[in-house]
Amino acid sequence: MSASPPPSSPVSPDGAEPVGAAFILRKAVLSALVALGLFSLMVGVRTEAGQSGQLEYWTRFGELASLVGAVFVGSIAVELLRLWLGPRGGLGSFVPSSVQNGLSAAGRYVAPALLIFTFLVPVIFYNQRYILDLGILVLTYVMLGWGLNVVVGLAGLLDLGYVAFYAVGAYSYGLLSTTFGLSFWICLPLAGILAAFWGVLLGFPVLRLRGDYLAIVTLAFGEIIRLVLINWQDVTGGPNGISGIPRPTLFGIPLAPGEGGLAAMLGIPFSPTHRIVFLFYLILALALLTNWVTIRLRRLPIGRAWEALREDEVACRALGINITTTKLTAFATGAMFGGFAGAFFATRQGFISPESFTFQESALVLAIVVLGGMGSQLGVALAALAMIGGFELFRSLEVYRMLVFGLAMVLVMIWRPRGIVGHRAPTVFLEKSKSISSDLVKEGHG
């Protein structure tokens, strides 16, 4: 990442049109017009059913005007911000290279520091159940993000139905444990294998699809799984879900009060926090396993083939890479991690129902991957922390929570269009590992 010289003449972010007051103004007027069109019916006119069922309506031009005005001003602000951030919309253009190097050096310590802190969270916040629960939630999404990252970030296949594999994992554990009494530690690999199997099943029909088509079919697949879960009452319990799913044990020792429980065996008084702490370390271990496997896979021929596939599929075929199996392994690997996370979710909640596996979950995990910087492990972890943690942070804002949250995301995407960690680390090097700037790295085409 080198600092490019400042542009001699102002250029718009896409480098196509010169940016001047006229350009910014035109854009703002256009945005305001669109807002006017949208909001005139949504806000400008208020309709309600009157006492005898007749239509009653009144106009709210004041609110409409203020909204359109806000869009106008906001558009100008965004353009000015872009101008100020330089032609690429990234840090590279206006931060001196010494600062850049300093940042990337700091980046090297972020991951270990974060990891150590995560390990210490149950110690520091032992008495704060809320923080521990939040930590577990964040780690679950970190794991899901890392799993989806294999498919979207590495192989460049846009998967909008990732929640399907999360559901398969959760129901695998839920059903296997409640019907056959299998323990969590036997069900965990089974859940992963079953999810991977579904990943391959999904993979086959979508192999030929690219881009939007792939996204739509995977989205449909996610919905189909959810509908099957709702309608196949005999097996899945339908909308009522499955309850009474066994809690995890420490290799057979239950974390429960009384005889035979872990607390009794250790001779310490029982506390429900024990289980929370155990769950925390369990999901941390699962997430770290996902991370370790992904990092290793990237350095193996299969992982390099995924990335090569994202870069140029035609060149891959010319080099003797079997596109079909390469895509299927990416789907299966991502699905497997989703399945593990699903099994964890089931054992943590003790109760699962189709409501937990809506499209919103897929979208959230995908947002984490995109926001984190596609392909970057650290970026995904930071994004999960920011998204899930931030969501909690804004809780006090109540109705404005979504608004603030959306605004924050827009700002981040303007500031760093390729995600928090936008560059790519090479998987092998001779002399020196030089990180690759994000504008060279392809996003994949399906």
Next chain:
Amino acid sequence: MSSAPILALENLTMRFGGIVAVNALSFTAQRQQITALIGPNGAGKTTVFNCITGFYKPTSGVIRLTHDDGAQFEMQKLKDFNISKQAKVARTFQNIRLFPGMTALENLMVAQHNALMRASGLTLIGLLGLPSWRAAEQSAIDNAVFWLKRVGLIDRADDAAGNLAYGDQRRLEIARAMCTGPALLCLDEPAAGLNARESAALSELLLSIRSDHATSILLIEHDMSVVMEISDRVVVMDYGVKIAEGTPREIRDDPKVIAAYLGTDEEEAAAVMEAEA
């Protein structure tokens, strides 16, 4: 060593709807020779390459490849990736197709995918990091280093391929093709966009690939100085059919070829040549 030609095309025809891009084309490429395929733009040269390397399924005809040990492959029946994996045919593209976001070294590692996949025990052995995997990985890196040195890009090994200069990208693409260990190397206009010095270096590289690495070369090229200098045989195409075949010298003096390039008919071209002589 087999006496059959490395590549034989028999009546290859490729139709796109109404367009006949390649029409009953037959020619052979001899073992450890450089065979040039030339012709005006739109003659169908790239289409021939796409048929040989499995990107297009020919409408009819046979493309037969014979390895040194006599093993034969009919390319029109092979799946695209098996053409590189089994038949050992590597190619470059008219519009360079590197992996721009990966380093030069990584590009060459991807090219050794099939060998490394085997060595990594379909990933399991590699995941555990067993010594046999590490040895295989090291030898793949050594092979990549060899080719990076050979094309003069060893100093750029850790740079993103997309950051290399145009001429460097062309050479890296050839190095990547060679890393697959090909029996036949198909190059689509490798000298396009190169300056005179780079073209000369390219000629030297291709000659050494032919003699030192037991690799036969099929070359599409517009730069006649390169074609004349290094090719053993030249096949000339126009409108999807072969109009001439011979040594570079024979081709240079063939009125049919000149007519095709000048877009005139034969008598006129012959007249031009006589006037020049």
